[in-house]
Amino acid sequence: MAPPPAAAAMEYQESAPSNTFTINDGSGAASGAFHMSKVTVVGSGNWGSVAAKLIASNTLKLTSFHDEVRMWVFEEALPSGEKLTDVINRTNENVKYLPGIKLGKNVVADPDLDNAVRDANMLVFVTPHQFMEGICKRLVGKIKEGVEAISLIKGMEVKMEGPCMISSLISSQLRVNCCVLMGANIANEIAVEKFSEATVGYKGNREIAEKWVQLFSTPYFMVTPVQDVEGVELCGTLKNVVALAAGFVDGLEMGNNTKAAIMRIGLREMRAFSKLLFSSVKDSTFFESCGVADVITTCLGGRNRKVAEAFAKNGGKRSFDELEAEMLQGQKLQGVSTAREVYEVLSHRGWLELFPLFSTVHEICIGRLPPSAIVEYSEHKPNFALVEGSAQYY
Ligand SMILES: NC(=O)c1ccc[n+]([C@@H]2O[C@H](COP(=O)([O-])OP(=O)(O)OC[C@H]3O[C@@H](n4cnc5c(N)ncnc54)[C@H](O)[C@@H]3O)[C@@H](O)[C@H]2O)c1
Numbered sequence: 001m002a003p004p005p006a007a008a009a010m011e012y013q014e015s016a017p018s019n020t021f022t023i024n025d026g027s028g029a030a031s032g033a034f035h036m037s038k039v040t041v042v043g044s045g046n047w048g049s050v051a052a053k054l055i056a057s058n059t060l061k062l063t064s065f066h067d068e069v070r071m072w073v074f075e076e077a078l079p080s081g082e083k084l085t086d087v088i089n090r091t092n093e094n095v096k097y098l099p100g101i102k103l104g105k106n107v108v109a110d111p112d113l114d115n116a117v118r119d120a121n122m123l124v125f126v127t128p129h130q131f132m133e134g135i136c137k138r139l140v141g142k143i144k145e146g147v148e149a150i151s152l153i154k155g156m157e158v159k160m161e162g163p164c165m166i167s168s169l170i171s172s173q174l175r176v177n178c179c180v181l182m183g184a185n186i187a188n189e190i191a192v193e194k195f196s197e198a199t200v201g202y203k204g205n206r207e208i209a210e211k212w213v214q215l216f217s218t219p220y221f222m223v224t225p226v227q228d229v230e231g232v233e234l235c236g237t238l239k240n241v242v243a244l245a246a247g248f249v250d251g252l253e254m255g256n257n258t259k260a261a262i263m264r265i266g267l268r269e270m271r272a273f274s275k276l277l278f279s280s281v282k283d284s285t286f287f288e289s290c291g292v293a294d295v296i297t298t299c300l301g302g303r304n305r306k307v308a309e310a311f312a313k314n315g316g317k318r319s320f321d322e323l324e325a326e327m328l329q330g331q332k333l334q335g336v337s338t339a340r341e342v343y344e345v346l347s348h349r350g351w352l353e354l355f356p357l358f359s360t361v362h363e364i365c366i367g368r369l370p371p372s373a374i375v376e377y378s379e380h381k382p383n384f385a386l387v388e389g390s391a392q393y394y
């Protein structure tokens, strides 16, 4: 176990003495403390840090949560030689992934995953999706009974048995209920408190969803619960593939009409794919922040769009890995691996021709097609009536 540096912990206690107990039930005993939830954020990248900031501002105000928010950091050394965790705890800033933003003094960075989750009743998962399988394996048997989880992760895994959403991976490996939070949420904009909306997807228990809404909502971050966990998560996952397509269009300087067309076709494929996988997915979900709004923001200002633009400008000659490392300094793209995962599902199920945008994006990413193939859509227009005319979407 590696606790946070003593200095940071002390500074925190001095500035937030209410940390120990904030509930007084009138009986003189602080019995309400037993109902207070402790929150840990698993992940500390760009969005992970902003999530910790949002949550930390609320745990200080809401009596049903412990003030302290623990944030698990995948430890790394900075160019100065200092450990990232030490710097976060000393400066209250994630200088690598969210420079210039104070997280709140009640955020305690912790490089020890087991220690970070040990006392938590509420776990917020927010790492790039490719690391979640390993993280879940490490967490088996390490978390408390009755923990509630939420995933802010946009991505999925493809197994032999078929696609597995990250919230399902978390639920099945850790035996916890897992909601999701997705939306039009470019982290850097929320970090400076510009107004945004988000969607919490949940399965059955509305009360739990309301608790997550309470934990995340601020006057500049408006969160709406929707009873469609698969639909919400698939929106967040699939929009990253559409963002790559939009980036290719930008790199080719095709203009706004083409980009709007790509966004519309992409949204349509998102809906068809989601409904083919889960017949329970609701059309209305695509009109929430997690749907059309996220497609718009990510195609205008996201990292997937930005790197895909550079890829197309270079005629596909520089790989995504190389461009990601050069342009994002440690931040990770989700779209390229998601395009591959979606392609695997499509080819396995014989659906490739129904999803020309999704399949073309993957083929461009791996160099099988040139970036310009993204606008040859009309030649491959699928018969969507085949998909959408069927009541079951099967
Ligand atoms: N950044 C955004 O604007 C944004 C907004 C909404 C959702 N999301 C989603 O949130 C998720 C997390 O993204 P982010 O922006 O917080 O991260 P990021 O891309 O900014 O940072 C990458 C993170 O991965 C960590 N990491 C590197 N190697 C690792 C390993 N082997 N194991 C575990 N962690 C490792 C790094 O320490 C860093 O914290 C993604 O699914 C993303 O799609 C991001």
Ligand SMILES: O=P(O)(O)OC[C@H](O)CO
Residues within 6 Å of the ligand: 154, 183, 184, 185, 186, 187, 240, 243, 294, 297, 298, 301, 302, 303, 304, 305, 333, 334
């Ligand atoms: O920067 P991106 O492309 O990972 O997208 C960020 C968010 O998901 C936008 O909602």
